[in-house]
Amino acid sequence: MAIGKNRILAGMEHAARAWGSLGRKATTHLDNVSHNLQLVADMGYGDAALAVVRDDGSLEVVDDARPNTAVAPFAASRAGRVLSADDEPEAYRALSSGDSVVGTRRRITRGISYVTAAYPIGDDAPFAVVVRDVAQQVVEAPGAMEKAFMDIAEELLDALRIEPLRDPRTGEPFATERRAGDGVIRVNAAGTIGYASPNAVNIMRLAGVEGSLVGSPASELPGAALAISPALGTSGAGMRTEIEVGERVFGYRTIALPAGAVILVEDRTEARRREQQIKVKEATIREVHHRVKNNLQTIASLLRIQARRAESEEARRALAEATERVGSMAVVHDLLAGSEEERVDFAEAARTVVDLVRSGLAGESSAISVSVEGSSGQVDARTATSLALATAELVHNAIEHGFTGSEAGSVVVSMRRVPGELVLTVRDDGVGLPEGFEAVSAANLGLAIVRTVVEDDLRGTLAFSGGRGTTVTVRVPVSDHLPPSADPSPETTAPITDLENPEA
Numbered sequence: 001m002a003i004g005k006n007r008i009l010a011g012m013e014h015a016a017r018a019w020g021s022l023g024r025k026a027t028t029h030l031d032n033v034s035h036n037l038q039l040v041a042d043m044g045y046g047d048a049a050l051a052v053v054r055d056d057g058s059l060e061v062v063d064d065a066r067p068n069t070a071v072a073p074f075a076a077s078r079a080g081r082v083l084s085a086d087d088e089p090e091a092y093r094a095l096s097s098g099d100s101v102v103g104t105r106r107r108i109t110r111g112i113s114y115v116t117a118a119y120p121i122g123d124d125a126p127f128a129v130v131v132r133d134v135a136q137q138v139v140e141a142p143g144a145m146e147k148a149f150m151d152i153a154e155e156l157l158d159a160l161r162i163e164p165l166r167d168p169r170t171g172e173p174f175a176t177e178r179r180a181g182d183g184v185i186r187v188n189a190a191g192t193i194g195y196a197s198p199n200a201v202n203i204m205r206l207a208g209v210e211g212s213l214v215g216s217p218a219s220e221l222p223g224a225a226l227a228i229s230p231a232l233g234t235s236g237a238g239m240r241t242e243i244e245v246g247e248r249v250f251g252y253r254t255i256a257l258p259a260g261a262v263i264l265v266e267d268r269t270e271a272r273r274r275e276q277q278i279k280v281k282e283a284t285i286r287e288v289h290h291r292v293k294n295n296l297q298t299i300a301s302l303l304r305i306q307a308r309r310a311e312s313e314e315a316r317r318a319l320a321e322a323t324e325r326v327g328s329m330a331v332v333h334d335l336l337a338g339s340e341e342e343r344v345d346f347a348e349a350a351r352t353v354v355d356l357v358r359s360g361l362a363g364e365s366s367a368i369s370v371s372v373e374g375s376s377g378q379v380d381a382r383t384a385t386s387l388a389l390a391t392a393e394l395v396h397n398a399i400e401h402g403f404t405g406s407e408a409g410s411v412v413v414s415m416r417r418v419p420g421e422l423v424l425t426v427r428d429d430g431v432g433l434p435e436g437f438e439a440v441s442a443a444n445l446g447l448a449i450v451r452t453v454v455e456d457d458l459r460g461t462l463a464f465s466g467g468r469g470t471t472v473t474v475r476v477p478v479s480d481h482l483p484p485s486a487d488p489s490p491e492t493t494a495p496i497t498d499l500e501n502p503e504a
Contacts, residue, residue, distance in 0.1 A: 026127055028173070032164035033121055033130065034063045035175035036156070041065035042178040044153030045146060046114070046134030047072050051083055051091060053127050059083040059091055068178075073109045073133050083131070091129045094118035098126055100154075106136055115139050119157040130157055148186060148195040155257040165238035165255060168230055174238030176253045178264065185263040187218040191232060194260070203267050207245045218263070227252035232261055242268065296330035324392050325449070327356050329385055346376040346384050346422070347415060353388050354413055357395045367408040368399055374415040376422055379478055386453045387424065387476065393446040394426040394472050402430025402470055422478045427471040433464060450474075 034050055041048040049064035061081050066072035085092045094101040095118075103116040113136040120126035132153075138146060159165065165174040178184075183200025187193055196204070196213040204213060207222040218228055223243030231237040237256040242249060249272040253264040300323045307319035331352045351372045358370040379387070391413065398411045411428045454460045460476030 026122070029121070029164050030062075030128055032173045032175060033128070033160050035173075036160060036165065037063060037065040037130070038177045039175075040130070040132070040153050040156055041067045042069050043149045043156065043184075044132055044134060045070040045138050045150060046132050047074055049078055049131045049133075050121075051129050051131060053095065054082075058085075059088070059095065059129060070135060070138060071112060073112045073114045073135070075110060088116070088118075088131060090116050090118040091131050094120045094129050095126050100157075113137075119154075119161065121161055123162045130160075132157075145197060148197075149184065152184070152186060152257075152262050155259075156255065156262070158258050159236060159256065163236045165236050167239045168234050168237045169239065174240075174255070176238070176240065176255075176264065179266065181266055183265045185213070185218070185221075185265065187228070187232070187260045187263065189259040191218055191260075192216065193218055200263075200265055203250065203265055206248055206267060206269075207250060218261075221263075222250065223252065228254050228261070228263060231256045292330075296326050300326045300330065324357055324396060325389060327353075327392075329389060331356070331388055342381045343378045344381065344384050346379040346387060347372065347374065349384055349388050350376070350391050350413060350415065350424075353392050354395050357392050358399065358411075368403060368411065369409075370395060370399070370411045370413070372413045372415075375417065376415045377417045377478075379422065383422075383458060383476060383478060386457050387422075387474075390450045390453045390474060391424065391426070393450045394474075397444065397446050398426055398428040398430065398470065398472075402428040402432075417478070420477060420480060421475050424474040424476075425471060426474075427469060429469040432468065433466040433470050437464070437466075 030050070030052065037048050037050055045067055047064065047066055049061045051059035051061045054060050059082065061078045061083065064074075064078050066074065083091055090101045090103045098120050100119045101117065103118075106113050106115065108114075114133045115136055117132045117134070119130045119132070121128040121130060134150070138150075142150065166172065167174050181199060183203045184195075184197040185193055185200045186195040193213050193216055201213060204221065209222065218224060218232070221228060222245040223241065227239075227241035227243055231239050231254040234256050235258075238254070240251065240253045242251050244250075247269070249268045251266045251268045255262050255264075303319050303323040303326065307316045307323070310316045310319060331349050354370050354372055358368075395411060395413065402411070403409045409428060409430050411426065414425045414427075416423050451462060454462045454474050454476065458476040460474060463473045463475075465471045465473070
């Protein structure tokens with residue numbers, strides 16, 4: 001299961017070239033290693049680079065990760081770089097021997113002295129290598145936490161060497177990254193806890209676990225039967241589970257190691273509470289849109305009733321136009337009532353609005369065709385509501401005034417998205433604009449509404465052109481960046497800035 005953004009995109013061209021001769025099984029394996037590379041870098045306090053064997057036997061870096069937990073020896077990504085056998089002997093020795101190799105040389109980059117180690121990927125015949133570069137002071141004088149974490153990083157690479165990590169319940173590839181606030185628990189082959197980080201101890205205290213975690217059975221942790229036990233003893237297993245304990249919510253990510261497992265645990269109580277609050281708010285907003293739509297439809301019904309009772313043709317026409325305006329706004333609220341976000345695909349709304357105007361004004365059997373072309377992308381609720389009203393008015397005017405004395409014709413509504421703008425065009429092949437036409441001085445109520453909506457409300461522009469028929473072009477500013485989802489993926493990774501304090 002891929003997480004966050006696909007980190008290998010940065011080296012996609014290099015990967016395509018280097019992976020071209022590999023089979024599907026090996027490619028899937030490498031992709032999983034790539035998606036777990038950041039976890040290896042953070043747990044191991046050093047750079048981690050994935051290099052694949054090319055046809056000529058050289059190693060090319062297709063992906064790399066720099067630690068959030070330590071200073072990285074390399075300032076930029078090495079994706080695409082071919083590793084030299086002279087500069088990276090550990091990588092080539094690991095590839096040829098099939099065993100992990102820890103270098104003896106101390107190299108200096110950016111003023112940092114570091115140690116290099118290499119780990120082969122592939123069981124029978126290695127087809128890739130993970131190269132780790134760790135600062136010398138971390139290697140030579142680690143604290144209790146650093147040593148435990150670096151051991152886990154090596155065991156992770158040992159697990160990834162043979163096959164991808166997979167969820168034992170679904171068979172899908174498993175990948176994760178370490179996040180700020182994560183607690184780390186190491187479970188040994190006997191099923192007892194051999195190490196628990198300070199964050200893990202604090203989180204378990206919130207769950208009501210008393211006494212020392214170290215030495216206690218992992219099966220006694222809250223939710224262990226669902227979140228931990230299914231992965232234990234299963235080679236290459238990785239799974240994520242969310243558990244409710246009393247009033248608190250805990251997220252577990254368990255990875256089976258060659259001997260035991262590593263557990264990443266986080267307290268998701270506040271995140272779950274925020275998610276629930278957002279869901280309630282979204283449901284409330286959708287209900288409001290639903291009620292607004294119903295109220296607008298009621299108003300439209302009342303206007304239609306009033307129009308039928310009106311004695312003058314002018315009054316009936318004015319009421320019919322008002323009904324169309326109310327109906328066009330109801331269309332947008334109807335779409336918003338079924339949406340989880342405060343934005344809609346305006347093209348969908350425009351098609352409904354145009355059909356509403358055409359059938360109400362031209363009649364089902366009219367020879368005047370009205371069509372909608374193009375796409376708009378997602379538009380915020382306020383812009384969509386105002387544009388729907390403007391579209392209804394422009395189509396209404398095109399049908400009513402563009403085909404005087406003519407029984408056949410066409411009206412085309414087209415739209416396209418350009419950077420920072422939505423461009424809406426309504427064109428007809430009717431009689432064209434009257435001589436001396438000026439939009440500013442036109443007495444038509446519909447055009448006055450369009451000008452007010454486009455120029456004052458949406459801060460857009462309105463342009464008319466004649467020739468064969470009439471073309472009206474509306475340009476309104478829209479955001480190219482959609483707001484972030486209110487319910488982020490549980491695998492969205494934040495920088496690890498609140499690191500756990502090393503134990504004494």
